[in-house]
């Protein structure tokens with residue numbers, strides 16, 4: 001296989017498209033996966049709680 | 058002033074005293090090495106500008122060494138320190154960011170004035186437009202923005218993982234090493250050293266140094282995350298990590314170059330022609346995306362909810378926009394090369410990705426504004442929060458404008474004109490600087506354990522100076538840019554250009570004066586911020602209850618906290 005302009009173009013136009021679609025689906029599934037909800041809520045709330053400003057022992 | 062010097066001296070000794078004896082020794086070894094490298098550069102680069110840089114490196118090493126030596130025989134720090142976060146590098150980073158901010162913006166105003174009154178160079182080579190302009194861009198982006206990112210990232214990283222930084226030496230190495238890079242950059246430009254790649258102007262040895270610094274920076278992130286006590290990694294860290302990782306990749310690839318010789322500052326890029334152009338703008342655009350956007354979004358996602366006291370409106374949305382931004386920005390760089398020798402389809406690709414990019418960008422801006430929805434009374438009363446809100450609005454404006462300008466037909470009007478400069482500063486002043494000032498204002502009282510800033514009214518004053526400055530700047534450049542673009546493409550009945558180039562300059566002159574005035578307002582705001590923060594720090598710490606809440610309650614008993622969490 002020669003590494004010329006057409007090869008690179010072909011690769012970008014095929015593989016590039018599919019991996020981006022796959023990634024988008026992956027991200028949306030992860031974000032909306034019901035079991036993840038709890039940890040997301042926890043993360044969002046934990047930064048604004050002021051109880052103590054020190055590392056966990 | 059005397060009081061100020063006193064604080065710096067006391068602070069320096071106090072900070073060194075917190076290092077362990079082993080860390081102090083390693084620090085001394087690294088500094089000796091840096092000084093030797095400096096001297097070696099000075100010797101090898103005799104008769105070349107590199108020699109001057111060698112001496113600067115050596116001098117820089119010696120100054121840091123002097124600070125270290127003042128505290129080198131302080132007693133070992135208490136093990137108690139493991140019960141607190143390690144914030145000294147953050148404090149110094151905040152001050153450095155403000156100093157670079159004032160310098161960089163001052164040079165910005167100077168450069169702006171040069172465009173209106175070209176005689177201001179005083180016939181000195183170092184004061185010419187071509188040399189001062191990169192001092193401005195690097196000063197504000199790397200000096201101001203970079204230091205603010207490093208300082209806040211260490212703060213956010215520790216608070217969101219609830220883990221202390223893994224050691225006390227590497228954060229200093231990153232912060233001080235990074236500032237050495239900034240000094241080499243700025244002094245190099247003034248001497249006429251540049252590899253002529255925008256935002257990547259420093260020569261090969263400075264680039265190599267930055268690689269080392271940056272790898273250590275990334276390792277700090279990974280090592281702290283590995284010790285985290287929160288199961289989930291808060292979204293702000295993802296943005297900071299993307300910033301660090303991608304900037305490393307961009308920096309290494311774009312700066313691949315071969316020096317003329319080891320004792321010579323000049324180097325030649327590994328790429329040439331259109332490949333070089335594409336590499337440079339893949340770099341340049343992603344520098345915008347990951348330096349001026351991702352890192353500052355990390356700031357936004359932490360400090361805005363924190364200051365507003367409300368969790369981010371949609372955490373899911375923040376994750377989706379994170380992956381959208383990281384993966385789509387990578388493909389948008391070619392919009393800087395419309396109508397060039399770059400293959401047409403690559404230009405189209407960049408254009409399409411730029412348009413799609415609007416979705417995650419607006420999702421972030423919207424997420425920030427919706428977080429504030431319901432707390433508008435806080436925004437009204439608190440200028441710090443208002444800075445952050447304004448930043449989100451300008452982020453929305455700049456990204457909308459960017460996507461619009463990326464359309465090839467629009468770009469045919471905007472490219473090479475001041476419209477681009479207007480877009481840049483809508484992002485740089487409205488988004489980057491506003492979110493930085495907002496975050497630093499929020500952070501300073503927490504870091505120095507003060508109940509509040511020295512003066513809320515000065516923050517208010519800064520807010521209006523910054524807003525007025527940005528609006529004047531951006532509107533002047535929009536007007537100037539579109540006028541310029543239209544004049545360049547106006548033909549008369551005979552089919553020849555209706556305006557000579559000098560006609561366009563005359564038309565732009567008033568806008569350049571307006572831009573200088575806008576910049577001056579913005580600079581005045583930055584000076585006010587510096588003063589306000591300096592006064593906050595130098596005021597004695599209060600003794601009242603509320604402020605002392607996150608200090609240790611009882612005097613620390615020397616107990617073995619045996620390498621807690623190590």
Ligand code: HEM
Pocket residue numbers: 162163165166167168169170172190193194197198202477478481482485486489490572573575576577579580
């Ligand atoms: C006091 C406020 C400022 C003033 C007066 C100012 C002025 C200028 C001027 C005159 C230029 C050159 C434009 C040209 O070549 O035609 C410039 C370029 C630039 N400035 Fe600023 N600036 C300011 C603040 C900032 C800040 C805070 C940032 C970033 C955070 C920034 C980032 C840039 C960048 C990236 C460029 C290069 C733009 C390009 O190549 O298109 N500036 N600025």
Ligand code: HEM
Pocket residue numbers: 255341345349350389392393394411412414415418452455456457458459460461462463464468471472473477480481483484485488489
């Ligand atoms: C969706 C987001 C964005 C898109 C699609 C976008 C698009 C563009 C386009 C098309 C140009 C003009 C290229 C040319 O004609 O040469 C440009 C220039 C620029 N943009 Fe953006 N932009 C976006 C967001 C931002 C943000 C948030 C900033 C933050 C400061 C920013 C900073 C810059 C800079 C510094 C340049 C000038 C580069 C140079 O020529 O030196 N952009 N952008």
